[in-house]
Amino acid sequence: MHLKALLVTLAAAAASADWNTKDYMKREHSLTRPYQGTGTTIPFWDLVGHTMVTPKQVRITPDEQSRSGAIWNSVACSSRNWELQIEFKIHGKGKDLFGDGLAIWYVRDRMITGPVFGNMDYFTGLAVILDTYSNHNGIHNHQHPYISAMVNNGTLHYDHDRDGTHTQVAGCEGRFRNLDRDTHIAVRYENDVLTVSTDLDGKSAWKECFSVKGVLLPTGYYFGVSATTGDLSDNHDLLSVKMYELDYLDDPNNQEDRSKIVPSAELFEPPREHIxxxxxxxxxxxxxxxxxxxxxxxxxxxxxxxxxxxxxxxxxxxxxx
Ligand SMILES: [Ca+2]
Known part of the structure; x- marks a missing residue:
């Protein structure tokens, strides 16, 4: 086949793939400027704790000690396959000492405060954690800030002393703090594959952080973003959340009832301490x-x-x- 013919075929295939997806931003799961609707409420989102909404950003915590906040989507996600693209900014006065970090959630229970970056422990669902402070005294096999994912069926404890390494599904390093440029993270869940990517270099291109197969998450859970500060602090700012539905309209798998699935991950990264x-x-x-x-x-x-x-x-x- 001639190159040109091949390109035309590929373009046609790409176009038809576009036609078959409902690949567009779902307003009821997204948060974009201007945030406020009529009055002081944000449509589809609820605030918890110290979270403050300004015209520029949703400040989940200010750069002050012992602050904790969250923002929760009020509409349960009915899509099986989705991608969440989040623009955030973590910044503060601290040069060497700052914390604690931000977490992105897809969980059963919402609006409950707790010790895991402002959300409850023993949660049920998925957490993608942007951990800026290493609580661990020993040596990790990675540097901080660190991005990791944890899948929980409600029985696992997030261990801050180990920075969650015992329970993480996967992780990667990411220098996302105190940058002048926009910083983005994408959490993609498609066909039981969880992929986390970042855009931290201002290149408007996604760089894969990790991709893990065999991750089971049900439909009907809620998206949320939370953050916390302790003795150390940072501004944890959320600028936008864009949720894209990736379900294929004619995919027979979409007929499957996914609402009763118990969250699980086939693979857990072996923790360093246990090697x-x-x-x-x-x-x-x-x-x-x-x-x-x-x-x-x-x-x-x-x-x-x-x-x-x-x-x-x-x-x-x-x-x-
Ligand atoms: Ca930590």
Whole structure:
């Protein structure tokens, strides 16, 4: 096929793919300027805690100690496949010390405050965490700020002391703090694949942070963004949320009832603290030692046997002479 013909075919395929998707921004799950509708409320969104809305941004926490806030979508998501594109800004006075971070949620329960970046612990659903402060005293196999995802069925505890590494599905480093340019993150959930990408370099291009297969999330959960400060602080600003539905209209999978699915992830990243590999080599040494002791015992037996035989021979010789 000629290159031109190929390009035309590809363009036609791309165009028809566009036709088959409902790939457009869903207003009821999105948050764009101007935020306020009539009065002081934001259509489709509810505020929690210290969150303040200004014409420029939704400030989830100011750069002050012990602040906590969230903004929650009030409409449950009925799409099976979706992408959330979030523009945010995390900035503050702190040069070396700042925190704690921001979290993006797709969860069953909304509007509940708690210790996980302003949201409840033992949550049910997905968290994408932009952790600016490393609580862990030891060494991680990554630097902070750090982006990670956690899938929870309500039984897992988010462990701040380990910065969530024990329960994370995947993660990547990302320098997203105190930048002059716009910073964006995309959370894409399509065909049970969770992909998180960032646009932090001002290039208007997505860079993959991680992509994980086998992530099960039901429909009917709520989107939210929360943040918290403690002894350390930062401004955690949300500028926009854009939700795109990725469901194909003629996809037979869309007939499946996904509302009863229990959130789960096939893969969990093995936490660094649990990687202890001297055990196999220890048992190797044990086997070697056992073999050596065995061989020595065997040699000793043989030597003793020979000595006994020689003595016995001597005795019999003595008897005959
Ligand atoms: Ca942390």
């Amino acid at each position: 202890e590999d001297p055990k196999p080599s220890l048992s190797g040494i044990k086997i070697f030692l056992l073999l050596m002791v065995g061989s020595i015992a065997l040699i000793a037996c043989v030597v003793m046997g020979i000595m006994f035989y020689q003595k016995h021979q001597e005795k019999t010789r003595k008897r005959f002479y």
